[in-house]
Structures are given as C-alpha cells and as structure tokens.
Amino acid sequence: PLCAQRGFAPNECLSASFVAARPTSAPLRTTWLRAHNPPLCATRSACAAQLLVLLGCNSRAAALQQPHGCLATAALLACNSQAAFMLASVTEQRGAAAAALHLKSAPPPAAATPGAVSSPAARSATAIAEASASTGDFPDVVMRAAVAPRFGPNSVLEVRDDVPREPDPKPGSGDVLISVGAVSLSPGDIRMLSGDTRLVKKPASWPYVPAGDVCGVVAAVDPQDASGLQVGDPVIGTWEIFGVGGIAEYCRVPSRLVERKPPKLSDVEGAAVANSAVNAMLAVRDAGVKPGDRVLVIGGAGGIGSSIVQLARAAGAEFVAATTSQARPLLESLGVDLVIDYGVEDWAAAAEAAVKSAGGRRFDVVFDCALGSAGWSAVLSRRLLKRGADGGVCIGVVQLDWHIDFVTVWQGFSWALPVLWRYLWTWFWPCRLFVPRWVMLMGAPRGKSLKELLGKLEDGQVAPVIDPRGPFAFTTRGVVAAFDLLESRHAHGKVVIDLHKRWE
Numbered sequence: 001p002l003c004a005q006r007g008f009a010p011n012e013c014l015s016a017s018f019v020a021a022r023p024t025s026a027p028l029r030t031t032w033l034r035a036h037n038p039p040l041c042a043t044r045s046a047c048a049a050q051l052l053v054l055l056g057c058n059s060r061a062a063a064l065q066q067p068h069g070c071l072a073t074a075a076l077l078a079c080n081s082q083a084a085f086m087l088a089s090v091t092e093q094r095g096a097a098a099a100a101l102h103l104k105s106a107p108p109p110a111a112a113t114p115g116a117v118s119s120p121a122a123r124s125a126t127a128i129a130e131a132s133a134s135t136g137d138f139p140d141v142v143m144r145a146a147v148a149p150r151f152g153p154n155s156v157l158e159v160r161d162d163v164p165r166e167p168d169p170k171p172g173s174g175d176v177l178i179s180v181g182a183v184s185l186s187p188g189d190i191r192m193l194s195g196d197t198r199l200v201k202k203p204a205s206w207p208y209v210p211a212g213d214v215c216g217v218v219a220a221v222d223p224q225d226a227s228g229l230q231v232g233d234p235v236i237g238t239w240e241i242f243g244v245g246g247i248a249e250y251c252r253v254p255s256r257l258v259e260r261k262p263p264k265l266s267d268v269e270g271a272a273v274a275n276s277a278v279n280a281m282l283a284v285r286d287a288g289v290k291p292g293d294r295v296l297v298i299g300g301a302g303g304i305g306s307s308i309v310q311l312a313r314a315a316g317a318e319f320v321a322a323t324t325s326q327a328r329p330l331l332e333s334l335g336v337d338l339v340i341d342y343g344v345e346d347w348a349a350a351a352e353a354a355v356k357s358a359g360g361r362r363f364d365v366v367f368d369c370a371l372g373s374a375g376w377s378a379v380l381s382r383r384l385l386k387r388g389a390d391g392g393v394c395i396g397v398v399q400l401d402w403h404i405d406f407v408t409v410w411q412g413f414s415w416a417l418p419v420l421w422r423y424l425w426t427w428f429w430p431c432r433l434f435v436p437r438w439v440m441l442m443g444a445p446r447g448k449s450l451k452e453l454l455g456k457l458e459d460g461q462v463a464p465v466i467d468p469r470g471p472f473a474f475t476t477r478g479v480v481a482a483f484d485l486l487e488s489r490h491a492h493g494k495v496v497i498d499l500h501k502r503w504e
Helices: 010-021 026-036 042-054 059-063 069-077 081-089 094-099 120-135 187-194 267-272 276-287 305-314 328-333 347-357 373-381 409-427 449-458 476-488
Strands: 142-147 158-164 175-184 213-221 234-237 250-254 258-260 294-298 319-324 338-341 365-368 393-396 437-440 496-498
Touching (some): 158 476, 175 234, 175 267, 187 476, 213 250, 234 267, 258 449, 276 393, 276 449, 294 305, 305 365, 319 347, 338 347, 365 373, 373 393, 476 496
Parallel strands (some): 294 319, 294 365, 319 338, 365 393
Antiparallel strands (some): 175 250, 175 496, 213 234
16 A cells, blocks of 8 residues: 555555565565566656665665666565665666566676776676576575674674575585574573573684574475475474574574474464473473372473473373462463462462472472572472472473573583582482482483474464563564563563564
C-alpha cells in the first residue's frame, strides 16, 4: 500500500514487498530476481531508496542518488549491501554495472576500456559485473553480522553489513552452510565475549561473530558429506566447545551437529531448543528421574531450567518445585507444583518446609542451574536431598558459581579441583551413607542428542520457552540488549535474536 500511494508501478511494488519479506536463502533470492527482473526506474530511484530504508534494508541505501540509484536499489534487492554501495558510487560504468543486474539470458555488458575505470569503487563494480555476466547471479561477497573487535562488555558488539561472507563448505570438510533465520544465546557466549574464560574459550581471530545455536535453511553442503542434508532443508545447528559464527546471515556448522527442523517449529523456536533443551534432557537422564520422584530445580525459569521442569514431569516426577524471580505464571504453566520466589522468601527455607509438609520425605533429585557451591551447601545443611545410598543426587549445571574466571592456569586449577573433589567424595560409597551424590552435568551434544530432543518435542514432552522480551532485532541495539538480558540472569526462557527482524 505504501508503494501504491507513492505512485509506484506494480512491478516496483512487488520489488519492495520482496525486500520487506527478506528471504535469506541465496538460491531463493536468485530465483526471485530472475523471475521478476526487479530493477527500479531511474526516475523514481531516490524515492525507492528511501522506501527501502523504511522497509529495513541497509542504511547505505539512504545515500543513493540518480541516475544510478536504480542500479544500487536493485543490488539491495539482491541483498548485497556492499555491491549496492559500490554501484551507487560508479558514475562512468553504468553499462557494466547494469549487466550485473540482468537476467542470466541477458547479453554481456558493453566492456569498458581500462582507462575509464578511475576509482576503486568503479573497479570493484566492474569485477562484480564481469562475474555476474558469466554466471547470471549476483555474488554475495559480504553479509550482515554482529561482530566483536575485542574482549569487553556487551557494548563492544556491533552489527555491520560488510562482514566477509562465510564461504561454501570445501569437499571433505563435513560442514554445512546455513542461511540463518534466528540464533539463541547461552552463558558461554557472555563468558567468551568478556574474556573471562579466555584460557579455554577465545576466538580464533578478530573480529569474531558470537553465538552458535542457530536455526535456518541449508544454503550449501559439502559435496562429499553423507548426512543427507540438501540445499533448502530447514535445519537446527548447535556447537560442541566453542559457539561462534551464529549472529550472521550465514553460519558454517559441522553436519554432525545439524538436524532437520520439525515443521511445527518457527526459526525462533528452533534456535531456542538447539542447546539448552538438549542439556536439560541429558540432565534429567543423568539424574535418573523416574515416576514418583520429588524434584527441586534451582533456577527453574532460565533457558535450561524451564526445559528441565517439563522433562522431569514428562519422566513421571510426582512433585516438582522450582525457584525463580518474578516468573510464577510461567512455571505454573509448565506444571511446577511449588514455585518459590527467592526475591521475597528464603528459597532453602521454603524447600525445607515442603519436605516437612510431605512428612519428612526429602527430594530425590535437585538440579542446580543457578547457584553452584551456595546451592550445594544449602542442600546439605537443610537436608533437602536423600542420601546417595537411597538414590539422592544433585546435578550441578552450575558447579561453583555462575561467573567463571579462566584467565590463568591457576584460576583453572582453582575451579577444577573443588569440582573434582566434590564429585569424588560423594561418589565414594561410605560417604553415600550420609550425603547425596553430586554430579557435574557434561554438556551437549552427545551423539544424536539433538535429534532425540527434537523427537521428544514432537511428542509434546517439551516445548520451547522464549523470554517474552524477545525475540530481539538484528541490530546493534537489539543484539546488545539480548546480551544484557542474558547477563542479568533474569531471563525467563531462552534469549533469541530474530535475524529477519531488522528494525526495532
């Protein structure tokens, strides 16, 4: 309607609508361009450029001027903002630049003499035009991505449109290139960005693109890969040790860490279950939750806790209690019997009262997703959990503290030794006669754990939980806000960034 009010022709309205929809798959973009031939009229290019800005395209479109604005606008329709900028600056290569925007069957561009190419922008545009004349495609040489130039606070993050695009997977690499639709954040993303765990988690190079739990569409695959994934498949991808590359239009992921997305899930929901829900499933399995068990989840409204309460209930837990801050309605909707708001009451005292009200029957399993050493001390002093000999077990999702410092080797030992000691002495059989066992959660993925989790999701045993303040926009402000929320430790569910959402 906005296009029509400004007097655009039907084909121009369709072009602008395409930009609003913003398909992220390169093959889909190319197919659309070839079908509709969208270059806009030069006489209306300035107005069209401003309209494209309003529709969420790159801010560089604001600089487009006649008579070459139509060419750069068409480049924006190809979702290549750098090419648009270069084409907009070329004044002496109109014929060669236009060839880059024609259909595959278009005649080759009129070659320009070398002497006519006087600027770097002109030479770049000419190279793009020559490549496009032979392939019929407009190459994606850059992509939009959130990058961090150094360790630091969340404010160092910046969303840019000139980040070198991830190349297609090489034969034998075993990788899949995903055109990303949404990405979720994990605590490890905060720790890597801050540099607090640089001894074990640091980028391979600078600047780097954070996060690694993605959902989108397969854009390219290793031709030798045997996973069966094909271009166009909707997929979910995760990471093993270092989650990087996710907050970008394209992300490369090993095919063993990629599974097809169930049709019932949106991209935002798919990204939300990529990692934390898998860890929750493994935690419930490691704990051996069985019908009739009484379960306590410390930090039940977070990304992993909200999935644990669902999966514990699905495993047959008779009674589920969970601690939270200002998320009572959420936890009650997930089937929690006792919601303890630690902001207004002592959570350990409330849990102890629940034990007494059950005739002294202690909890069979405690999942600590928030406190670490403080939570373990409270479990022991309040006698909330059964003895290890009776099957009582505490799963430490957080081991010592949510904040971790791994900058020096000594700090690494200072973290690892207490964790190892706690595990060993509670594992020793005589100790189990007096105290519960404590087990550190070894994170995902394990084998085909993501595929198994997606099966449970389709069976209705677990559902994605996304913080209602999201999904966040794929802008600098939106990405920083998402990281700030995660770091505050007051997210209710998963924090997700929607890469299709480019305005706030």
